[in-house]
Amino acid sequence: MAVTLNPNLLLAVPLAPLAGSAIAGLLGTQFFGNVVGRKVSHTATILGVLVAFILSAMTLNDVIGGASYNGTVYNWMTVGTIKLVVGFQIDALSAMMMCVVTFVSLMVHIYTIGYMAEDEGYNRFFAYISLFTFSMLMLVMSNNFLQLFFGWEAVGLVSYLLIGFWYTRPTAIVANMKAFLVNRVGDFGFILGIGLLLAYAGSMDYKEVFDKKQQLAALTLPGTDWALLTVACICLFIGAMGKSAQFPLHVWLPDSMEGPTPISALIHAATMVTAGIFMVTRMSPLFELSDTALSFILVIGSITALFMGFLGIIQNDIKRVVAYSTLSQLGYMTVALGASAYSVAVFHLMTHAFFKALLFLGAGSVIIGMHHDQDIRNMGGLRKYMPITWITSLLGSLALIGTPFFSGFYSKDSIIEAVGESHLWGAGFANFAVLAGVFVTAFYSFRMYFLVFHGEERFGKAHHDDHHAHAPAAAAAHDDGHGHDDHGHDDHDDHAHHGLAPGQKPHESPFVVWFPLAMLAIPSVIIGYLAIGPMLYGDFFKGVITFGANHPVMEELAHEFHGPVAMAMHALTSLPLWLAISGVATSYYCYMINPRVPAWFYEKFKFLHTLLENKYYMDKFNETVFAGGARLLGNGLWTVGDRTLIDGLLVNGSAKVVGWFSTLTRLAQTGYIYHYAFVMILGILGFLIYFLPFWHA
Numbered sequence: 025m026a027v028t029l030n031p032n033l034l035l036a037v038p039l040a041p042l043a044g045s046a047i048a049g050l051l052g053t054q055f056f057g058n059v060v061g062r063k064v065s066h067t068a069t070i071l072g073v074l075v076a077f078i079l080s081a082m083t084l085n086d087v088i089g090g091a092s093y094n095g096t097v098y099n100w101m102t103v104g105t106i107k108l109v110v111g112f113q114i115d116a117l118s119a120m121m122m123c124v125v126t127f128v129s130l131m132v133h134i135y136t137i138g139y140m141a142e143d144e145g146y147n148r149f150f151a152y153i154s155l156f157t158f159s160m161l162m163l164v165m166s167n168n169f170l171q172l173f174f175g176w177e178a179v180g181l182v183s184y185l186l187i188g189f190w191y192t193r194p195t196a197i198v199a200n201m202k203a204f205l206v207n208r209v210g211d212f213g214f215i216l217g218i219g220l221l222l223a224y225a226g227s228m229d230y231k232e233v234f235d236k237k238q239q240l241a242a243l244t245l246p247g248t249d250w251a252l253l254t255v256a257c258i259c260l261f262i263g264a265m266g267k268s269a270q271f272p273l274h275v276w277l278p279d280s281m282e283g284p285t286p287i288s289a290l291i292h293a294a295t296m297v298t299a300g301i302f303m304v305t306r307m308s309p310l311f312e313l314s315d316t317a318l319s320f321i322l323v324i325g326s327i328t329a330l331f332m333g334f335l336g337i338i339q340n341d342i343k344r345v346v347a348y349s350t351l352s353q354l355g356y357m358t359v360a361l362g363a364s365a366y367s368v369a370v371f372h373l374m375t376h377a378f379f380k381a382l383l384f385l386g387a388g389s390v391i392i393g394m395h396h397d398q399d400i401r402n403m404g405g406l407r408k409y410m411p412i413t414w415i416t417s418l419l420g421s422l423a424l425i426g427t428p429f430f431s432g433f434y435s436k437d438s439i440i441e442a443v444g445e446s447h448l449w450g451a452g453f454a455n456f457a458v459l460a461g462v463f464v465t466a467f468y469s470f471r472m473y474f475l476v477f478h479g480e481e482r483f484g485k486a487h488h489d490d491h492h493a494h495a496p497a498a499a500a501a502h503d504d505g506h507g508h509d510d511h512g513h514d515d516h517d518d519h520a521h522h523g524l525a526p527g528q529k530p531h532e533s534p535f536v537v538w539f540p541l542a543m544l545a546i547p548s549v550i551i552g553y554l555a556i557g558p559m560l561y562g563d564f565f566k567g568v569i570t571f572g573a574n575h576p577v578m579e580e581l582a583h584e585f586h587g588p589v590a591m592a593m594h595a596l597t598s599l600p601l602w603l604a605i606s607g608v609a610t611s612y613y614c615y616m617i618n619p620r621v622p623a624w625f626y627e628k629f630k631f632l633h634t635l636l637e638n639k640y641y642m643d644k645f646n647e648t649v650f651a652g653g654a655r656l657l658g659n660g661l662w663t664v665g666d667r668t669l670i671d672g673l674l675v676n677g678s679a680k681v682v683g684w685f686s687t688l689t690r691l692a693q694t695g696y697i698y699h700y701a702f703v704m705i706l707g708i709l710g711f712l713i714y715f716l717p718f719w720h721a
Contacts, residue, residue: 210266264300466607
């Protein structure tokens with residue numbers, strides 16, 4: 025087998041989705057007169073992503089066999105000694121990410137045929153999701169910071185376009201602007217980190233920067249006693265905080281549910297939000313040299329994992345429950361990064377991509393069956409009407425809560441064990457957060473599952489457009505005010521009926537919708553069992569991820585690992601499993617057996633519910649402090665700078681000076697000859713007096 029991969033085949037991986045996007049986006053829209061129809065648009069984009077997936081799978085197979093590639097594909101420019109290039113670094117990490125991105129994207133493309141069938145922006149949507157796939161592939165395949173930043177910003181741009189896909193909705197416009205602004209905060213830190221590394225390493229190439237890591241570790245930031253590498257790593261991680269929605273830059277992700285469900289699965293669960301996790305893992309040679317940066321990551325991830333999970337408990341919008349679950353699981357991945365268990369973090373990234381995409385697409389299938397109603401209080405008993413959606417959603421939920429032998433179990437339990445072995449500052453709080461998060465995750469996941477698929481059939485009744493409790497779940501979780509539909513063809517009809525009318529029954533979704541659910545359910549069940557050995561304790565990431573000698577977490581986990589079966593059997597007596605069982609049992613009792621319990625909790629702890637309903641007042645804090653501060657500054661600049669200084673002093677002031685001078689000048693212009701003669705005589709007299717000393721000399 026060839027040691028070096030074929031660069032032309034590698035180049036075809038991102039270019040195939042880009043070609044499909046160009047066909048759908050240019051020829052399939054009004055841009056070029058809508059030359060091709062829907063069938064050509066979805067065929068071209070699906071074919072492009074399929075080609076990318078096949079080539080990615082072939083690449084992964086070659087990488088497992090020992091092949092690799094690290095080289096330049098295109099020289100853009102050279103500035104002094106700095107080369108700006110497009111290049112690929114293909115190893116186990118990037119090959120695994122390529123397969124995850126293209127497989128999930130392929131399933132979402134197929135799903136979209138059924139989900140967006142009646143939407144006017146059908147071709148435009150396919151163009152966007154294929155363009156996203158291209159952008160994400162460029163990000164994960166890059167071998168330099170310039171291309172990484174290009175992919176980083178490109179996925180952010182496409183995310184902006186997709187969140188605001190239904191641009192006639194005010195809520196969608198606010199949501200995509202919010203995502204754009206919050207990510208700019210993170211990206212500012214990201215580019216500062218890249219700039220620091222470029223300034224002191226003199227290169228944007230990963231390998232060249234990593235080769236100088238010891239010299240960088242010995243430097244301090246000029247004018248301070250801060251370690252340069254610590255500052256650079258924290259700046260890079262701030263970029264990850266924005267893209268991977270870590271506290272306090274998490275506020276954009278729940279609102280991004282304004283976009284259609286397929287992009288929630290593709291971008292905000294499986295791929296884009298994991299870009300930060302991938303980036304920190306790729307930068308492991310640098311992060312391993314800064315305990316301060318790792319502790320910072322550990323604490324931020326712990327806060328996100330636990331406190332975002334709490335918010336999932338009170339959500340009624342089916343997509344928002346899954347969205348807060350995504351936030352929490354991203355926190356778990358970040359905790360693993362902080363514990364120096366990078367391979368565990370990307371292992372959870374991979375397993376999470378499959379079961380979370382499954383849950384999002386399952387939620388979309390439920391929304392179709394419920395005639396675009398997203399409120400779980402209007403559901404119940406869907407199991408017998410939507411059997412495929414039910415069983416696949418159940419499998420996804422079991423994987424999410426860490427049920428033994430399911431994929432989520434192997435990655436999630438590995439994170440908990442890694443945190444337990446960590447000795448970094450903040451590891452104690454992180455250990456508590458990830459354990460408590462197990463119970464919380466199980467509770468809100470099966471709260472949604474029971475209310476949607478079991479119990480009383482609550483559809484075909486009055487909807488919950490207010491904050492009054494009518495359904496069993498409402499006592500513990502009130503409407504968040506986002507009970508809009510999630511289907512484009514009803515978007516422009518304010519009077520469209522959302523939800524099933526009296527007498528209507530839900531129905532199973534068409535083949536193009538449930539087929540991706542079935543395909544995603546397979547890896548959601550088995551991929552963890554198959555991959556844990558080689559990915560965590562084998563040679564899969566050998567030479568790709570760096571572990572410092574003072575962070576022996578993975579070595580300690582390896583001593584305790586005796587195979588996937590033994591790990592699952594050992595879990596039967598472990599705390600995480602019993603916490604998960606307790607969460608499921610508590611949820612079942614509260615929402616299936618005795619709904620008065622959540623009602624009692626709501627009445628007794630209304631202040632807590634208010635706190636959660638307002639999302640810890642983070643939005644109000646940002647609105648008051650940052651947006652309010654910006655408005656105050658803007659008003660000050662407008663009032664003082666623009667109106668007073670520029671308009672008042674420079675523009676109007678100069679006009680007033682000219683007018684004043686002109687007024688004085690007019691006083692001398694009387695029109696009388698003797699006045700002018702008198703002035704001439706005074707002038708001559710002054711001239712003589714001034715030059716008198718020269719005459720005497």
